[in-house]
Amino acid sequence: MSELCLTLLCPPAVEEKLLDLLLMSPNATVFTSTPTAAHGLAHEDFDQTEQVLGRARATAVQVILAAADKAALLEAMRRQFAGAGLRYWVTPIVESGRLA
16 A cells, blocks of 8 residues: 655644544544744735744644545545645655554
8 A cells, every 4th residue: 555645734723623624534544733834935924923034833734644545635625725825745655654
């Protein structure tokens, strides 16, 4: 089975809704979320503090999922978070497992 890591940059305003969607998704069984600073985004979307600092507050979410489940999960997020400013990228997982 081919696995992928879907990384999302999530604005604070929709963080809880995104995490709820992932918790309810049967295909997103393992994911992490971390507060982060996002660089390189459109400055007109920044608040005043973010404009001065040159970075936006965000949450980075990494989801491990089967390649076959990627399209359905992205479509669900497109429907629920249209216009919310979510960014994403996908990378292949070369190896994963559980250390017992």
